[in-house]
Amino acid sequence: MHGFAFDIAHLLAGSLVLVSLLLLYQDRMSALLNVFALHAVLLALSVGWQAHIQDAPHLYVTAAIALIFKAIIIPGGLRRIVKKLGIHREIETVVGIGLTMLAGIALVALAMVVMLRATAGADPLAREDLAFALSIVLLGLLMMVSRRNAVSQVVGFMSLENGLVLAATGAKGMPLVVEISVAFSVLIAFIVIGIFLFRIRERFDTVDIGALDQVGGERG
Amino acid sequence: MTMAVVSELACVGALLALGALAVALARFAAASRLIYGLSFLVTSVACVVAVLALAAPASEIVLPLGLPWMGAHFRVDALTAFFLAVVNFGGAAASFYAIGYGAHEEEPARVLPFYPAFIAGMNLVVLAGDAFAFLLSWEFMSLTSWALVMSHHKDAENRRAGYVYLLMASFGTLCLLLAFGLLAGADGGYVFAQMHAHQLSATLAALVLGLALLGAGSKAGLFPLHVWLPMAHPAAPSHVSALMSGVMTKVAVYAFIRIVFDLVGFPDWWWSVVVLVLGGVTAVMGVLYALMQCDLKRLLAYSTVENIGIIFIGLGLALAFRANHMDGAAALALTGALLHVLNHAVFKSLLFFGAGAVLNATGLKDIEKLGGLIHRMRITSTAFLVGAVAISALPPFNGFVSEWLTFQAVLLSPQIPQWGLKLMVPTAGTMLALAAALAGACFVRGFGVSFLGRARSAAAAEAQEVDRFSLAAMTGLALLCLLLGILPAFAIDGLAPVVQGLVHAQMPRQLGVAWWTVVPIASSRSSYNGLLVFLFIAFSASMAVVFIHQLASRIVRRGPAWDCGTPSASTATQYTAGSFAQPIRRVFGSVVFRAREAVTMPAPGDGRPAVLNVSMTDLPWDVIYDPIRDAVNAATGWLNRLQFMTIRRYLTLVFMTLILLLLVLAIW
Numbered sequence: 001m002h003g004f005a006f007d008i009a010h011l012l013a014g015s016l017v018l019v020s021l022l023l024l025y026q027d028r029m030s031a032l033l034n035v036f037a038l039h040a041v042l043l044a045l046s047v048g049w050q051a052h053i054q055d056a057p058h059l060y061v062t063a064a065i066a067l068i069f070k071a072i073i074i075p076g077g078l079r080r081i082v083k084k085l086g087i088h089r090e091i092e093t094v095v096g097i098g099l100t101m102l103a104g105i106a107l108v109a110l111a112m113v114v115m116l117r118a119t120a121g122a123d124p125l126a127r128e129d130l131a132f133a134l135s136i137v138l139l140g141l142l143m144m145v146s147r148r149n150a151v152s153q154v155v156g157f158m159s160l161e162n163g164l165v166l167a168a169t170g171a172k173g174m175p176l177v178v179e180i181s182v183a184f185s186v187l188i189a190f191i192v193i194g195i196f197l198f199r200i201r202e203r204f205d206t207v208d209i210g211a212l213d214q215v216g217g218e219r220g
Numbered sequence: 221m222t223m224a225v226v227s228e229l230a231c232v233g234a235l236l237a238l239g240a241l242a243v244a245l246a247r248f249a250a251a252s253r254l255i256y257g258l259s260f261l262v263t264s265v266a267c268v269v270a271v272l273a274l275a276a277p278a279s280e281i282v283l284p285l286g287l288p289w290m291g292a293h294f295r296v297d298a299l300t301a302f303f304l305a306v307v308n309f310g311g312a313a314a315s316f317y318a319i320g321y322g323a324h325e326e327e328p329a330r331v332l333p334f335y336p337a338f339i340a341g342m343n344l345v346v347l348a349g350d351a352f353a354f355l356l357s358w359e360f361m362s363l364t365s366w367a368l369v370m371s372h373h374k375d376a377e378n379r380r381a382g383y384v385y386l387l388m389a390s391f392g393t394l395c396l397l398l399a400f401g402l403l404a405g406a407d408g409g410y411v412f413a414q415m416h417a418h419q420l421s422a423t424l425a426a427l428v429l430g431l432a433l434l435g436a437g438s439k440a441g442l443f444p445l446h447v448w449l450p451m452a453h454p455a456a457p458s459h460v461s462a463l464m465s466g467v468m469t470k471v472a473v474y475a476f477i478r479i480v481f482d483l484v485g486f487p488d489w490w491w492s493v494v495v496l497v498l499g500g501v502t503a504v505m506g507v508l509y510a511l512m513q514c515d516l517k518r519l520l521a522y523s524t525v526e527n528i529g530i531i532f533i534g535l536g537l538a539l540a541f542r543a544n545h546m547d548g549a550a551a552l553a554l555t556g557a558l559l560h561v562l563n564h565a566v567f568k569s570l571l572f573f574g575a576g577a578v579l580n581a582t583g584l585k586d587i588e589k590l591g592g593l594i595h596r597m598r599i600t601s602t603a604f605l606v607g608a609v610a611i612s613a614l615p616p617f618n619g620f621v622s623e624w625l626t627f628q629a630v631l632l633s634p635q636i637p638q639w640g641l642k643l644m645v646p647t648a649g650t651m652l653a654l655a656a657a658l659a660g661a662c663f664v665r666g667f668g669v670s671f672l673g674r675a676r677s678a679a680a681a682e683a684q685e686v687d688r689f690s691l692a693a694m695t696g697l698a699l700l701c702l703l704l705g706i707l708p709a710f711a712i713d714g715l716a717p718v719v720q721g722l723v724h725a726q727m728p729r730q731l732g733v734a735w736w737t738v739v740p741i742a743s744s745r746s747s748y749n750g751l752l753v754f755l756f757i758a759f760s761a762s763m764a765v766v767f768i769h770q771l772a773s774r775i776v777r778r779g780p781a782w783d784c785g786t787p788s789a790s791t792a793t794q795y796t797a798g799s800f801a802q803p804i805r806r807v808f809g810s811v812v813f814r815a816r817e818a819v820t821m822p823a824p825g826d827g828r829p830a831v832l833n834v835s836m837t838d839l840p841w842d843v844i845y846d847p848i849r850d851a852v853n854a855a856t857g858w859l860n861r862l863q864f865m866t867i868r869r870y871l872t873l874v875f876m877t878l879i880l881l882l883l884v885l886a887i888w
Contacts, residue, residue: 094868107879110879110882110883110886111882113886114882114885114886117885117886118885138878138879141871141874141875141878142875144871144875145868145871145872145875148868
């Protein structure tokens, strides 16, 4: 049973990393949002599986939160924003997709090396989980760094947060209140960022954050 | 027995209350007299209490202030009591002087509130019994004195002085903070008693010594950390200059003694080499700078640097003897240093009062424009002359006694086993002698050019003697210079408990010796009787006057009218400060100041006068401070770019840092 549970957890966490790489690969806004929803669904599955094997019913709540907020509400909201702003086609990457993918693969390798070495002697399930979670966090950061569009930066941020939740659920005994507060903070971040997107758009007719830099004050 | 510490703290509280009162009253014309008068009373009481506490056992009190688990410790032991006496004596003298002098202040509201607070701050530093109280008071002292330096802020030079002072003060506090951190160790025993018990490894102890030299030395004015001192001290009103030069530098000396002699534990012998070198260089450089100055107050400020060097030579000697368990000799050297602390507080206050009086009477600081003041300001001139003789270490005044004691300690150096010290101590002694001789030249120049001869400007020709309070303060200090010089035994015996507490030995008791003779080691070796010297000088000088009057003055002589060595009627033909300093500048200046002289001769037939240009550079600025400033400027200019990056670049920066750290972790 243990081997099987481990394999399934491994499979789900691994798929999350894979979907993170998929996120990096997308060059259309609507596709990006779909993949992000898939990311959140996989997270919900993974957390649910953890709840099952750890016998921790409160993790089901976490899974439900992930499913409802991150797989349905936030992607839905982002879709509306994208439609309203009429930017469902544009994605401007800073460096080429291929280079970004290579960097992403390197980051996954780095996360594996660091985590497997740092957690030597820990529970193998938690080890793998943490290594995958760190990869997802790094990939999320890479996404935020390598995109110019504010919406895709939001998506990068959300996927980064997914990685954090994955890491947290892998560790046994995380209290529910932490989960809920994290979920809320993400929701609030989403709302704030959403409002800001509209404000930016109103002012500058674009959500390219480069436009913000032009009003960043006088340059030394 | 906590009487002493409680009453000292009460005095500090009264001074702080005076500061607050001054804020409320500064608009009224009478406020100046009231505040200075009350400050005089409070500091006098504090001084008397401190003198009485000299021989009393240590007392300590913990106030529920500051850190909740520690409180604020205040403590009076013999060392504290001595420095409290010096601080409050200087404070009382300056306050009394300022009752008269303060009336000339243009903007009293800028001086009055900070003045009592400054004295309170210095008292608190000395009273502090833990590192937090100490550093807090230290910063308070620095800030209030900075405010006083900036009281004449309309002058751009004063603003620059204030800026440099603030920078150096912050640097000094940082060093002291680190020193206390090391002394407290990992357990965080920040009370001085805990630090005293805490044993440091040799490396850490040496580090503490270095930090104490930097931290206390920057406040005291050790070369090359002295650069702020000649800028800031003259910028303040004269009575504050007297406090800063005469007293605040002593608080820094206290900090050094407290850390190095008390808290850090037993010294290594090579520590003394460092202290001796720094002290010697400071003494010689300070007086050389002083010799080149034309601003009277700046000259006095540089002379403070010199005297701090002399004090540090004494402290270095004490360290050298103590490291070799020669406790009697250490006591002698330390007594010399502490006595010089007291003496310098007395005569430097006197000299700054004199400079303030001259400034008040003439509005001039430049000695090249003064001259002939001895005819117009007789009492000020006499008092200034006494101060000048005392600071030049000439008998029968007090400066001689402390330097003589230090020399006696130097003469004991052949008994030291280490060859490094055997060579170093006489070198330091030579530098001390050189500094003393140059100080003599410096004050002959300072006094002679400003007070003797004929007035070089209308302002100097029409100078009027200053008010009674100022005169009384100066006369009192001048008398004290004489008293401490002819009866030093009282001061030396008074210092015995202080020295006993620091090096566990003391000088032989002096008051029992017949005719108040000072016998530092044994009467077969050396002794000094100030009273005898004074009587001899007084007698021989009066006899000389009588003989000259009787034999020479009556004889009729014929000569050119009004030609006393200056045949021209123009005052410009007199010996000037510049011409007096020129030979010394020629000897030392080319190396120390990189002085260059250039004569521009007009072509024959050209009517213009020839011009002699002397350029001097300040070595510490060129070698240390300017490069540091350039480096900081370059670094900030470079960092400034970080201020204007795009959001994505900020994220990239964070991301890259994270990746870099992870890589380090992976490769480690």
